[in-house]
Amino acid sequence: MSETAPRRRGRPPRTESADTRDRILAAAREEFSARGYEKTSVRGIAKAAGVDSALVHHYFGTKEQVFEAAIEIAFAPALHAPAAVADGPVAEVGERLTRFVFGVWDNPTTRAPLLAIFRSAVTNETAAAVFRRLVATQLLRRVAAQLNLPDAELRAELAAAQIVGTALMRYVIKLEPLASADLEQIIARVAPVVQIHLTQP
Amino acid sequence: MSETAPRRRGRPPRTESADTRDRILAAAREEFSARGYEKTSVRGIAKAAGVDSALVHHYFGTKEQVFEAAIEIAFAPALHAPAAVADGPVAEVGERLTRFVFGVWDNPTTRAPLLAIFRSAVTNETAAAVFRRLVATQLLRRVAAQLNLPDAELRAELAAAQIVGTALMRYVIKLEPLASADLEQIIARVAPVVQIHLTQP
Numbered sequence: 406m407s408e409t410a411p412r413r414r415g416r417p418p419r420t421e422s423a424d425t426r427d428r429i430l431a432a433a434r435e436e437f438s439a440r441g442y443e444k445t446s447v448r449g450i451a452k453a454a455g456v457d458s459a460l461v462h463h464y465f466g467t468k469e470q471v472f473e474a475a476i477e478i479a480f481a482p483a484l485h486a487p488a489a490v491a492d493g494p495v496a497e498v499g500e501r502l503t504r505f506v507f508g509v510w511d512n513p514t515t516r517a518p519l520l521a522i523f524r525s526a527v528t529n530e531t532a533a534a535v536f537r538r539l540v541a542t543q544l545l546r547r548v549a550a551q552l553n554l555p556d557a558e559l560r561a562e563l564a565a566a567q568i569v570g571t572a573l574m575r576y577v578i579k580l581e582p583l584a585s586a587d588l589e590q591i592i593a594r595v596a597p598v599v600q601i602h603l604t605q606p
Numbered sequence: 607m608s609e610t611a612p613r614r615r616g617r618p619p620r621t622e623s624a625d626t627r628d629r630i631l632a633a634a635r636e637e638f639s640a641r642g643y644e645k646t647s648v649r650g651i652a653k654a655a656g657v658d659s660a661l662v663h664h665y666f667g668t669k670e671q672v673f674e675a676a677i678e679i680a681f682a683p684a685l686h687a688p689a690a691v692a693d694g695p696v697a698e699v700g701e702r703l704t705r706f707v708f709g710v711w712d713n714p715t716t717r718a719p720l721l722a723i724f725r726s727a728v729t730n731e732t733a734a735a736v737f738r739r740l741v742a743t744q745l746l747r748r749v750a751a752q753l754n755l756p757d758a759e760l761r762a763e764l765a766a767a768q769i770v771g772t773a774l775m776r777y778v779i780k781l782e783p784l785a786s787a788d789l790e791q792i793i794a795r796v797a798p799v800v801q802i803h804l805t806q807p
Contacts (some may be wrong), residue, residue: 441729527778528642532667537779545781557665562775562784563795574763576737577728580746583763594764598799 422423426464429454430597433475438521442472444534473535482509487547490603499530499600501570503592510572511588517603520577540565552603564602571595613623627665630655634676639722643673643733646726673726674736680719682711683739688748690805701799704793711773712789721760741766753804765803772796 432454436445447468451458458478465471490498509515525532545565549557571591574580583591633655637646648669652659666672690706691699710716727737746766750758772792775781784792 478690482702490747505714524729526772527728533779540779541781559783559795560788562781563792566771566784567768567799568771570767570769570774571764573728573771573774574767578734578741580738580763582760583767586760590760591764593672594760594803598768598802601799601802602795 407552425454425456425460429456429464429476433455434479434521435474437472438517440526441521441561442529445472453505457504463588465521468506469531469535471538472532476518476535476539478520479504479522480543482515484543484560486544487551491551493603498551498603499564499598500592501598502597503599506568507572507588507592507595510576510605516576523573523577554604560602560604561603565599567595567602607724611626620666625662626655626657627716630657630662630665631676631679634672634711635680635719638673638726639718640677643726643730646673670732673733674740674792677719677723677736677740680723681715681744685744688752689711691749691787692752696805697801699752699804700765700799701793704797704800707769708773708789708793708796711749716779724774724778726780755805760807761803768796768799768803 429450433445433450436450436453440449445468447461448458449587450471451461461471467475486505489501506563510519521583522532522536526536527533546558546559549561552560552565554560571583574585575583575591630651634646637651637654641650645671648662651672652662655662662672666675672785676691687703687706690702694702711720723733723737726733728734746762747759749765750762753761755761772784775788776784776792
């Protein structure tokens with residue numbers, strides 16, 4: 406299948422091109438998720454989306470730029486974390502952040518794209534750079550900004566390390582008993598530690 | 607190059623075959639490290655070691671078994687962790703374990719094979735199963751056995767999650783300021799949290 410000048414009846418071109426763009430992004434997320442960054446090609450993404458490779462380049466540019474666009478959307482739920490941190494008493498910030506992030510990881514629909522990014526980031530330097538840029542600037546620095554402490558960025562990173570490390574062991578490596586443990590039990594253990602990282606003098 | 611019946615002057619056959627075995631294992635570690643589990647083949651390992659594929663199968667069996675043998679050796683330094691936990695006052699177990707594991711990660715020579723295992727484990731289910739078996743039975747259960755607490759295994763896993771998550775952010779994703787922070791500063795932040803996971807009621 407190829408589609409260089411998409412047209413369906415009764416739809417204005419703008420909506421049409423937004424549809425195509427979304428379809429390419431969805432295909433990109435699935436390809437990166439299934440194959441990882443290195444083995445995914447713009448051509449493969451185009452094929453999965455039922456469009457011409459030129460159209461993928463037209464909308465997004467290089468493979469790295471397609472990846473960045475795909476993971477920005479995958480990251481959208483996680484980007485509410487800074488608000489989750491800001492919104493409530495400081496003494497409970499650890500629990501709010503932990504509960505929020507595990508909410509994203511525990512839902513298979515929001516977990517899948519995160520896993521895809523994660524797998525690409527640990528195996529490919531270009532993907533790691535995109536991940537770093539996005540996590541650092543869009544997520545951790547905003548969380549850190551809420552804390553108002555001189556070493557807030559390091560604090561936010563160590564808190565993230567506990568949460569991401571736990572998610573990795575539970576959802577990717579599937580270590581037992583962690584993988585089968587009740588989510589509330591895990592939050593009860595992880596939240597106090599996240600609180601310490603974020604706020605303890 | 608192929609080598610089906612290795613013989614060098616002045617060496618007994620046993621040493622010779624131990625040499626060949628070690629050479630295959632070293633080649634396997636490098637191949638898995640550079641390419642990850644999926645893209646590595648027994649044929650590629652044999653080629654890198656300068657031996658025949660049949661010899662690799664003869665010594666180790668399947669690709670999964672070569673992987674397990676290669677990572678068992680890579681894991682050897684980490685397997686001293688249970689002793690590091692046992693050997694000293696309980697109130698300092700968090701610092702001993704943290705210091706020990708970061709000692710392994712901070713040394714490029716011992717970090718490289720760990721990274722290779724880790725990359726393979728997050729991207730391939732077979733590799734994850736080998737990693738799980740080794741980490742769970744050889745490492746975390748032994749650490750847990752020292753703790754003498756009913757939920758010791760979950761405690762050991764959450765402590766490992768903090769340490770591995772931090773190592774991941776520092777050495778793989780290279781998030782700043784964590785990546786450039788002084789190791790002693792990181793140990794000072796991580797050790798109390800590891801202590802909480804391992805021993806706090």
